[in-house]
Amino acid sequence: MTARVGVVTFPGSLDDGDAARAVRIAGADPVRLWHGDPELHGVDAVVLPGGFSYGDYLRCGAIARFAPVMETIVDAARGGLPVLGICNGFQILCEAHLLPGALTRNQHLHFRNRDQVLRVESVGTAWTNAFQAGQEILIPVKNGEGCYVADTATLDELEAEGRVVARYVGGNPNGSQRDIAAITNSAGNVVGIMPHPEHAVEALTGPSLDGLGFFTSVLKHLVGTPA
């Protein structure tokens, strides 16, 4: 039985097709979910892709949080459904309070797209168990509002609980506090990541194949999780 991984399309989603492709290359069935439809169609995990969900002229993700599909996803995530938020998806997860903190305008105020080295620090999550702790990976980063901020207590808590999933190495592309690129919730099923693993799954189009690990991780996780 092939795992079914949902990929949500908001009207302004841009990387939804890429996320679906990555799911397919990892060996799962991508299932397209529509923002206005609260039904999850029996998926085993969900990816919130990059883009500009509803234009994001307001705070990024502030409107998407209220989408019908998000209400279902928030409930399911609290019940253990693996959810990966990439870029705009990370912003939405923060707005939906599934993850702490917020993503603000890049400190240098420019959109920035570059191939970025990350260090994977937490490999206990549903989305990173295929990596080794401390492994350095190369995946694209591209965002205008990717500067992760939280109060000191929250940051300390994330560090203490091992919930910083990945950090920027060799230069911080957006000014994120403590070089944070990805975090997880305390259960480890919800992960938000600013860079784009779905753009590093094919040798022809990506800087590496390192992104694939996020998608194979969730398959491993699902195999080990009783339905």
Next chain:
Amino acid sequence: MTTHQDPAVRETPGPYPGAPAAVAPQGGPADAGRHAGLAPAADWTAGVDTVQRAVDSPEELQPYAELGLRDDEYDRIRHILGRRPTQAELAMYSIMWSEHCSYKSSKVHLRQFGEKAPPSDRLLAGIGENAGVVRVSDELAVTFKVESHNHPSFVEPYQGAATGVGGIVRDILAMGARPIAVMDPLRFGAADHPDTARVLPGVVAGVGGYGNCLGLPNIGGELVFDPCYQGNPLLNALCLGVLPVDRLQKKDATGPGNIVVLLGAKTGRDGIGGVSVLASATFDEGSEQRRPSVQVGDPFTEKLLIEACLELYDAQLVVGIQDLGGAGLTCALTETAASAGTGMRVWLERVPLREPSMEPHEILASESQERMLLVVTPEKLDAVLKTAEKWGVLATAIGEVTAPSADGQPGRLLVTWRDHVVVDVPPGSLVDDGPVYARPMREPADLILLQADRAETLPRPTNPEALRETVLRMIASPNLADKTWVTEQYDRYVLGNTVLAQPEDSGVIRIDERTGLGVALSVDGNGRYARLDPYNGTKLALAEAYRNVAVTGAKPIAVTNCLNFGSPEDPGVMWQFAEAVRGLADGCLELGIPVTGGNVSFYNQTGAAAIHPTPVVGVLGVLDDVADRVPMGFVPRGGGEHDQIFLLGDTHVELSGSEWAWVAHEHLGGMPPQVDLGRERQLAELMAEAARVGHLSSAHDLSDGGLAQSLIESCLRRRVGARIGVPERFADGSLPFVFLFSESAGRVLVSVQRGHEKAFTALCAERGVPWELIGMTDPASAALEVHGQFRIGLDELHAAHSATLPRLFGGPEAARVEVEATRTGTTTVAPATAARPVDVPTTGPAEAADAPVAEAVAVVPPAAGVPVEETDPTTTEPAAETATDAVPAADEATGAAAGVPATEQEPTTEASADVTASDAPAAETVPGDDEQSSAPDKR
């Protein structure tokens, strides 16, 4: 005209006024009384200018001159209508007959693109459509086009650039294609001019802001600085789309009774007069006041529009479709009706407005973005509205298609505003019957002197120390420096099909994941070459774009272009334009690839100072399997392995118009490099074959900055060092410099893996392409070494190459200043330095005859496989060029101009270096006729 005092109390538009047949009896233009029952003039004397009112007040003065219409053009409108135009009609004619929409000065020249087009069985839609469509497989076609948004980008950089991208994307969408990539050829004034620091960051942020939000990868472009663009920066935007061949859309409003639907954003007061005010006049002191003429972009709405349109196409719900860009609703209504020969009945009050107080002429002229006009059959209207609703896009039935008249004449466009007829015109009169001018042309009087002042006579570096210093200085100069500061503001990964993107020679996009089918695209132009010789300069731009596509292994198949020039009312500019068009048309014929569409931008001039003629040429190629693509960077190899480096093509002593002449001497003069399109074609065939069989590790075009630039870029791309030997015939004096910095065309730098060199060089010989082994990659060294000259570490090269743009436009330090300024609310300080005079460098008297240049040039390949240190060039051919070439060449150029059709050739001896627009003799007007309107010249 007066405005209504309180829009809120105006009558609410009723549901659907009477049937068109009842309100619009057909008749000749002189049948003025026929609307009497609809619009009693007395009710509206102080209100909207109706057709009836126009009939009743023939002597009313109208502001046609302020709208950019000439006396004779206004008279012609009155003649067409048999009365004075209404205010709304006047607005429509003024924008449709503007230079931007009517191509009135360029039409007579652009015809050559059709006349000289090589036969192509790939072309599904060509010049005259929103964009050319080229078949690339049995199932798939691609469409691409480049367009300018120059003036808006100077007035309001962010929105001007953003809506430039938005506009070209809708052109592509209108053909039935999904937009899949964008490119942005950009030109600015001097890099260190304060105004460049104002314009460039805004333009780049606008291109990025719109394209990133639409989810279109930016795969390439250009960034050029030259003082000639001070005050007239060029923002050209290219979009690429892909479609199944059977999804090709037409713009024809066919089928009387079909419904006309406006899809997308509400209509506001933004962009009114954009084409006539901004795009069709020269800048002057008041340009800052024109900001309201610039449109404001909403990329999210455009994204919704794209998805909605694609869904409509796939469900086959659309009869005809046209984007709304320049000239807004006016252009879309008249073009769709005119191309079908039908008429149209439009209830203007149904157009959803952002500002309810807008008047008919404003609604018709508004250039509000993110709108499309659809023609749909009545039974499919509900399905169309439902699809629009799904994507959250407004869709409104605003009118219907009406039949041509019984006598076979095309239908009329009848527009009412709350039951009062405000427009009643033959749509073709706006689209096809606009004025056509054969403007006077004259070779600029300074050209001969300019061409005689050759850069080959300038002092050159003659020792290794000076050469090393020149290398570092050149790669740090703004035009040759690393463009990462700009390009990393663009998303190049979205959609997941980007195989190559900047700084590669071409962008390469996979369009079929199943088969690996893909396309390569490059845009190039060189204003300095075109200034020195517009005919050959344009061919050089074509050759470079063609070569950039070819080096990836793709087969070039089609051409688009954006022709950026000064005022067509200046005979010198008009001559440059005619020469450029002739060069491009001839060049495409020689290369066997057709021009599929393009755009003309005139009036890029401030006062009497025009920009360099700047034809920007885009070439599209096809790759059967993108896995075969050849990137530009040398390949890192372990275990002491290295690749051999070959230079293909001939290196001549060609420094005129070069980047070095400009950077080192601020010099522009002489003749640009020779262009041999036959050779370019051989080279392209060689590259395609070599890529297919896998001989090539890397391939990189040589252009601005010559071999040195290409070598350094190939080294830095993947941080692989190289060792180069200067061929013996380039060993002495300043010749090593010539070897490294000459800008001869038709050359490519390739690296070939050990074991492939014999087969590769045999292939070169078979294809008749000169080759020479010049060195090897040296992955272990982390340096570029030119034997006997210099050795520079890659770190030092990278530091010099990459520091320039951040220093000029905001590195980490500038960013901190910006952040601080935002926090404190203070104005951001532009990180610009000294100002530089705006004027184009003048050139001194010719001293070319004294030039001590007679150096040698032909390349004879040494035996394959010879290590570079032992390279033994066998012969040195006699001097291929001498200084005295320049003068006869100039004479030839002068003579060539006489062959251009429809010119009033002026004596070239007349001093006209400072000809201004007002000095120009009046253009001869050629009334539009059937032949012209049916000719494939309207682009």
